Every structure is written in C-alpha cells, then in structure tokens.
Amino acid sequence: MVDASRHPKVDVRTFTEVERVEGFVGNFKVQLRQKSRYVYADRCNGCGECADVCPIEVPNYFELSLAPRRAIDVAMSQSVPLVYNVDMDACIECYKCVEACGELDAIHFGMEDQLAWEDIGSIVVATGFDHFDPTVMSEYGYGRFPNVITSIEMERLNNSTGPTGGDLIRPSDGEAPERLAIINCVGSRDKRFNPSCSNFCCMYAIKNAVLLKQTYPDMELSVYYIDIRTPSKGYEEFYNRAREMGIRFIQGRPGLITEDPDTGNLFVESEDRDLGRVIEREYDMVMLNQAAVPQPDVDSVSSVLNITQSPGGWFMEYHPKLRPLDTPTDGVFLAGACQGPKDIPSSVAQGSGAAARAGRVLHADEWEIEPVIAAVWEDRCISAQGKKCGLCVQACPYGAIEYEEGKAPDIITAKCHGCGGCVAECPHNAMTQLHFTDAQILAQMQTLLADKPEQKILAFRCHWCSYGGADLAGVSHFEYSSNERGLRVMCSARLDADFIYEAFRLGAGAVLFSGCHPQDCHYITGQRVGARRAERLLKRFERMGMTPGRFRVEWISAAEGDKYARVINEMQEVLDSMTQEELLEEIEEFRPEMARRARRMRQVPLVEEASDLAKEIAEVQRAREPAAV
Amino acid sequence: MADHSSKIQTFADQVRAIPGGEHLEMCYSCGTCVSKCMIQQKVEPEYNPRRLLHLVIMDMRDEAFKSPTTWLCSACDLCYPACPQEIHISDVIGAVKQLAVEAGYESPLETVSVNESLCSGCGICVMSCPYEAPHLVEKEVDGLMDRFSEVDPNGCMGCGICVAACPMGAISRPGVSNEEVRAQLDVPRRNGAPRLVAFVCDWCLRADADVTLLDNSPENVQVVHIPCTGRIDPEMALMALGSGVDGVLVCGCAPGECHYQRGTTVSSCKIGLLNRALEQMNMGDGRVRFVQIGTQDRGRIRSEIDHMMDHLVAWKEAV
Numbered sequence: 023m024v025d026a027s028r029h030p031k032v033d034v035r036t037f038t039e040v041e042r043v044e045g046f047v048g049n050f051k052v053q054l055r056q057k058s059r060y061v062y063a064d065r066c067n068g069c070g071e072c073a074d075v076c077p078i079e080v081p082n083y084f085e086l087s088l089a090p091r092r093a094i095d096v097a098m099s100q101s102v103p104l105v106y107n108v109d110m111d112a113c114i115e116c117y118k119c120v121e122a123c124g125e126l127d128a129i130h131f132g133m134e135d136q137l138a139w140e141d142i143g144s145i146v147v148a149t150g151f152d153h154f155d156p157t158v159m160s161e162y163g164y165g166r167f168p169n170v171i172t173s174i175e176m177e178r179l180n181n182s183t184g185p186t187g188g189d190l191i192r193p194s195d196g197e198a199p200e201r202l203a204i205i206n207c208v209g210s211r212d213k214r215f216n217p218s219c220s221n222f223c224c225m226y227a228i229k230n231a232v233l234l235k236q237t238y239p240d241m242e243l244s245v246y247y248i249d250i251r252t253p254s255k256g257y258e259e260f261y262n263r264a265r266e267m268g269i270r271f272i273q274g275r276p277g278l279i280t281e282d283p284d285t286g287n288l289f290v291e292s293e294d295r296d297l298g299r300v301i302e303r304e305y306d307m308v309m310l311n312q313a314a315v316p317q318p319d320v321d322s323v324s325s326v327l328n329i330t331q332s333p334g335g336w337f338m339e340y341h342p343k344l345r346p347l348d349t350p351t352d353g354v355f356l357a358g359a360c361q362g363p364k365d366i367p368s369s370v371a372q373g374s375g376a377a378a379r380a381g382r383v384l385h386a387d388e389w390e391i392e393p394v395i396a397a398v399w400e401d402r403c404i405s406a407q408g409k410k411c412g413l414c415v416q417a418c419p420y421g422a423i424e425y426e427e428g429k430a431p432d433i434i435t436a437k438c439h440g441c442g443g444c445v446a447e448c449p450h451n452a453m454t455q456l457h458f459t460d461a462q463i464l465a466q467m468q469t470l471l472a473d474k475p476e477q478k479i480l481a482f483r484c485h486w487c488s489y490g491g492a493d494l495a496g497v498s499h500f501e502y503s504s505n506e507r508g509l510r511v512m513c514s515a516r517l518d519a520d521f522i523y524e525a526f527r528l529g530a531g532a533v534l535f536s537g538c539h540p541q542d543c544h545y546i547t548g549q550r551v552g553a554r555r556a557e558r559l560l561k562r563f564e565r566m567g568m569t570p571g572r573f574r575v576e577w578i579s580a581a582e583g584d585k586y587a588r589v590i591n592e593m594q595e596v597l598d599s600m601t602q603e604e605l606l607e608e609i610e611e612f613r614p615e616m617a618r619r620a621r622r623m624r625q626v627p628l629v630e631e632a633s634d635l636a637k638e639i640a641e642v643q644r645a646r647e648p649a650a651v
Numbered sequence: 652m653a654d655h656s657s658k659i660q661t662f663a664d665q666v667r668a669i670p671g672g673e674h675l676e677m678c679y680s681c682g683t684c685v686s687k688c689m690i691q692q693k694v695e696p697e698y699n700p701r702r703l704l705h706l707v708i709m710d711m712r713d714e715a716f717k718s719p720t721t722w723l724c725s726a727c728d729l730c731y732p733a734c735p736q737e738i739h740i741s742d743v744i745g746a747v748k749q750l751a752v753e754a755g756y757e758s759p760l761e762t763v764s765v766n767e768s769l770c771s772g773c774g775i776c777v778m779s780c781p782y783e784a785p786h787l788v789e790k791e792v793d794g795l796m797d798r799f800s801e802v803d804p805n806g807c808m809g810c811g812i813c814v815a816a817c818p819m820g821a822i823s824r825p826g827v828s829n830e831e832v833r834a835q836l837d838v839p840r841r842n843g844a845p846r847l848v849a850f851v852c853d854w855c856l857r858a859d860a861d862v863t864l865l866d867n868s869p870e871n872v873q874v875v876h877i878p879c880t881g882r883i884d885p886e887m888a889l890m891a892l893g894s895g896v897d898g899v900l901v902c903g904c905a906p907g908e909c910h911y912q913r914g915t916t917v918s919s920c921k922i923g924l925l926n927r928a929l930e931q932m933n934m935g936d937g938r939v940r941f942v943q944i945g946t947q948d949r950g951r952i953r954s955e956i957d958h959m960m961d962h963l964v965a966w967k968e969a970v
Binding site: 161163277279284298 | 679683684685686687692702733735736737858951
C-alpha cells in the first residue's frame, strides 16, 4: 500500500467515495466525494501529538471496539496516507489538538466534503466483503457470552499491534485460554442466512489453529466442521500438517453453546459424526468462523456503476467462464471478493487480471463492440414529430439511449450491447437492430413456417441461454420433437409481440417464447423486459380462448438441455391432443385477430434499408467522436 | 430419453409424498439436529435423526421403521430452527412414522391408558393433547350408546398432559399416577430448615452438572421427576403443601423449547391460576413457584433452588 502511494503514476484516494459515473468505456466521467478529514492531508505529518492531548475516547472501529481511540486519530497505525482525522460525532471542539498541532496548522474544523469530476478510462471494482454478524444465531451466544469471539476479533487479539499487544486473553477475566474451539460455517452453508459456502474459511480456521499452536504449544485446539474443503494447491498438505501438530478436527456442527456462569467457561455440544453420538466439551474460549457476506452498500455501488449482482449480492461477472473479470458495463472490471468470496491467492490473481483488462482499455485508440447495436430511423420516430414517447429509453438496461422530448433518441453506440429491447418496444418500427432487423426475423419466420405450419413448433430462443439449452439438448442426444423450428435472437427482450402474432397468423401450431432465468440475463434486465411482454401475451391469448400450451413462455438456461427437450415434447403433446381439424379450425378462427394485431409487420423496413442506415451510423460516429476511445 | 414418470416409487419418494416429508435429501449431515436433541443424550444412544434421513435416502425401509428415531421423536422442534438446510426434521420423521404404522409397526413407548369405567366422554383430553392421540369413540355399554376416550398408542408420546387435564382422573400413565407422585411427597424433616418439593421435568436440564446436582438431592429438597410439567396438576402442589412441606418448585422447559410442544405453556397457566387462588385465600406468599429453564441456562437450577430456599427461610421467620 505504501509502495503504491509512492508510485509516480498511482494516485491513491482514501476516504473518498464514487458519487456518480457517466459516459462509457474509455470516456467515463466520475464524480468523487473526498470526505472531510478536518485535517489538511498536505500539512499533517502524522506526528500524533493531537491524539495525545485529545480528551475524548471512543470505541475503536478498527480494533472492533476491543480498544479505544481518540476523537482525533488515525484508523490504524499503517494508514495510507498517514493523516489524522477527526470523528466529528465525538469531538467536543475543545481545540486542544489545534494547540498541539501548533505551527503546522493542519486542523481545520470548518472543512467540507469536496466534490470533483474526473476523466477516467476504465474502472476496477475491488470493494471486498463484509463479515456475517453471528449475534443473530442465539445458539452460539455471541454477544451474551464474553468468551465467544469472532474470527476477526481473534485476528486482533492475536496480533502484535492489536489491543493486547499480541497476548491472547479471554475477554471475561483476562486469563490466557488453555482450551480453544474453532467453529466453522457460522452463517455460511446455512439457508437461514447465507446458503453458499464462503470458500476460504476452512483454510482460515486451519491457519488460525496452526498459528495458535505454534505460539501456544500446550493449547488444546479443536476445529468443528461440516466438511473441510481444501481444493487448491498445497492446501491439503497444510491441513495434514495441522493434524500432525495435534490439532483436533471434529466433524459435526455444534448445535448449542452454554456458559458456566461461575467460571465463564463454555460447553460446546455437537455430534461427533465419527462416534455417532453427541459430545459435550468444555472450552475456555470459542472462536466463531463467520461467513463472508457482501458489503452493506453493494446496491448503491451497483446502481452507480450499472453493474449487476448474483443471487446473494455479490457483483456478477459478464460470463462465469469466458469473461470472469468483466461486468455488463464495458470498461468496468471486478477484482477480489466483491465478486464472490475468495482467498488471497485468487484475489491477487483476479486483481492482476482485472488490471490487465483495464489497461487494455487505456491503451486502445479504438474500441471494438458487437456489431448488433440498435439504430433509429428519425423519419419514423414519433418523438421527432413532436409527440411524447420515450418507450425505448425505459427498455434500455444500459442507459445507452439519450432522449429529449421533440427529438429522435440518440443511441450511444459504445454503450449499446445489442439486446434489442428498445427495438421491440418501439411501436412505430422506428428502431432496428443491425443483423437482427424485423425484416430478417420475419423472413426467417416465413421460411420456417412455409410448409405445413400447423405442425410446427416455432421456438424463439435467446442467444445466451435457451439457444445454449437447445444446443445442449442436441449434443446430449435428448430426443425432442422434430417439428420444432428454432429462431435465434440476442435476448428475449428483442421478441416483439408482433412476431408472436405474425407467427400465429402464418399458421404456426405452437410458439415458444424462451430466454434466460432472470438472474442469468446477459443484458442486466433484458429478460425482465421480455418477461413483461410475454406475461401480457399469455393473458391476451388466454382471453382469446387459445388452447393452453400452444403459446408457452419458459426460462431455460444453457445448462438445462433436459428442460428444453421436455418443454418441446410437452408442446408437441398439446398439438397431438388436438385433431388436425380442430387445430386448423382454431388457427383459422384467430387468424383475422392475429393479422389485425400484427398489421405493423406489413410495414417493416426492408433489410437493405437497415444496411444503408448502418453505413450512415458509422459515418456519423466517425464524425462525432474523432478522438473517441 | 429416460421416462421419469414410470419410475418405481422408492421409499424416499413415499416419504417425500407425505406433506412435511419433502426436502429430506437436502441434509448434508452436519449433525446439528443430533446435538440439539435431548433424546440421544437422555434416553436412547441409538437415536439419531440425521441417520434416519439417510436410511430413507438409502431405501432401507425396515431399518428405518425399526429405528428408535422413528418412534421417540416428540416433535419438540428444537432442531428445526437450528437446521442450516431448513429441513423440518420432525415432519420427515412423522412421515416415516406414518408409513411405519401403515406397515403394521407399533410404537414401543409407554403410553397412557383410559379407565373406561371413570371416563365421562367429555373430550377435554382430546383438546389438551399436542399429538392428537386421544379421540372419542361411541360404544354400546349395557345396551346404551356411550362416549369414551380412546388413545392411539402410536400417537401418544406419554407426556401426561391429558392425565393432568382429565377431570375424572380416568387417564393414567405408568410411573406418574397420582398415587405414585403422592408417595414421593414425603420429605424427611431435618433441623429447622424449610422443606421443599421440586417437580422437575425430564427434559429441562441439559447439563450433566445440573442433573447430578439433583441426583444427590440437596438437603431438605425432595426431587420428583415427571415427564413434563404439563403432567402437573395444581392438586399435586396443594397435596405437597398439605402434607407439611413448606414450598413447591416446578421446573419446566422454556416456552418454545418444551419437549412435548406445549406442556410448559399449559403448566405455566395452571400454576399462575393456582397462585391467584392462593392469593385470594391469603396464602399468596410465593410458596409455589414455576420456573422455565432454557437450553442455555446452565447452572440455573441451583440458583433457583437457593433462591427458593432463601425465600422460604424468610417466610418461616416472618410466620
């Protein structure tokens, strides 16, 4: 950290928050809030005389309230930069520190937060993780029994710069513990709190046990665990070493800790799975190895940077295998535990990778994007004719559409990822998606439904999930009806209701509307845009009296080949349950209504028009952003 | 493609099909349920809910039906809130038990019995039972139809709540009948110190130290073990006071932790009413006390007895 702060090309901003982010990859504008320290960083030399005279003591956040700090102090002795700051909630403004500071004149109580805009090329998010608070698990008595401590409290107690100078003592009476239990999976692998495994705690428990055993060879150390997970290089060897040192590993998650009210000793009750019975053992101290949880402010960081979260609140990578460091917003990268709990080696590896990815942006003169972006025909847009609209803006998950009333929307091509949600939302055919124009999709539909359409199941699949699911069904040799005809779009958001009406008008037997599961969507909220539309369609067809199952909405991930096959087979069963005459009769019955609803499909621009538009856009882009990225 | 619909129903499928029997395959054998449960520690070393779940998953039907776990679980649900996989274990065990009963197995537990010559068919036992074991049946006696209570031996867990509730004294449970309890109320008088009867439920004391404390009866304290404080009849406390004992202490589980679901709640109401009645008779001097001991209240029984003894000493001096 000190090295980084001294590097001529590294600018470390501590005590600073990102307020707003605008712009796009390579050209971000970021508003930073430098929070007020009430001490001038350029004048303070870190001598600490102010803290010596400060009469106010408050709990020390860094020491987890195991020790006090002064109202003017540094967060920790290794703070970078070594600048004191004033806790204004506690300060009584006695000005003793100002006197002590003397000629340096670094302390100024009138200081305010500074807001500034900066030009930034790329952004790496490395906000880390937080710890689960075990107070809510009453069975372990944390917060009631003083000798039950968390792993981070242990970290401070066993640290030479910690509040006890490195002496491990019991909080209840200051005695050195002779018997210590470590309990794993406190709040992790637990559906009540965090269903996932926190990844590093097994190794962390072993590390702590080994460290303590080295310092206190006579200490009786037990580690309670559900499973010990040592998946990386050298980890199993370390686990073996811990066992060789005499550390006891007990397979069984304790259900209860009780305290002897006289001695403060703790009794841990757990099943020993190897013995198959419950054992109750007495310890002087118990350390709870808590789960890693996302930082409390992940939601605001997500919305400021326009990045997504996985279930549980961790930031989501663009693709779990192929682009693990990227986010859905180009130019924003992830490093470390903010993306998911991980240990130091993995965090360092990911950090190095993210830095390299970010550097790639900084060194590029031009930035290549997917060619499937959206485009606008100004002469068709009703907003350009002075009417109120803006539906496209609402559909865009990336904020790539700039819209002003009375004008046609402006698409920032560098921000557009090509989901096509805006294209499908536009009620006037004023938008198109290059390479996925209405005309192209229509032509595919017409071809697929050219012959005996009533026997066909037309399946609209999104590129990232359900198309992958269909692909997997194929390579896994899951048999499904050969009447299925697949049609690929980038995202279910692209699926215009008109396509569905047109498919039925063309006489399709059944239509599948498929896409990603909501949490898997490649385009942040694209699936939700599509799902809303699909729900409306389902209701409308139900009201019209269509046989249930002829139009079906399913969310199928790329791993669910079996589900894809099952859904198609079920749709085939629906068709088989009707006689040919019944089916044809129903198709004919609805054809006029479908034709009325799909009337705009008659007016879609030709494919050539779209390619002319693409050329135009390229020219405009070149003219407008000569120095862009 | 494999056709899943025609799959032979396994034992696990059968358990899963019973409401409450779902999710059993989510168990990852952490052992929390076992460590929470009192039965293995107090009654049956072979008792183990985690293993029962595994017997079901492994399709070991007969072993599961014979397992003490199937029969001894009283659905106290200490384990359920602690289970990290949120498996409602007592429901799963209940499902196994239901299948076992259907297969003709019988509960090995000591259950209550109804004396039909005393039963009036009032149905209070039906309302009081946490396990829906008693039900009313109509039978012909001497040519007349009459109603009687009948207890399902596979449902009864033997808590004795109905024994205390029955106004006719028609229900009895071996070991804790009124006569057997009365016989234990004789506290030998030693020096001038007050004498105390402590009714202690079988489940509220977890710690070995607390159990041994009672085994070596403290001086002038007569300990009466009962399966559940729900078995306490206010009459029992009055009987004790009537026989010359100075105070009565009733120890049960904390609310929500009762081994028989609601015994402790029932008895807290009963003792509360008794105390109010004693107050009206000018006897409300704290000589009958009800304490609820939670799973984490290690050592509390000792302080409660000391506290009660101090109170009785003060009371004696005042009298």
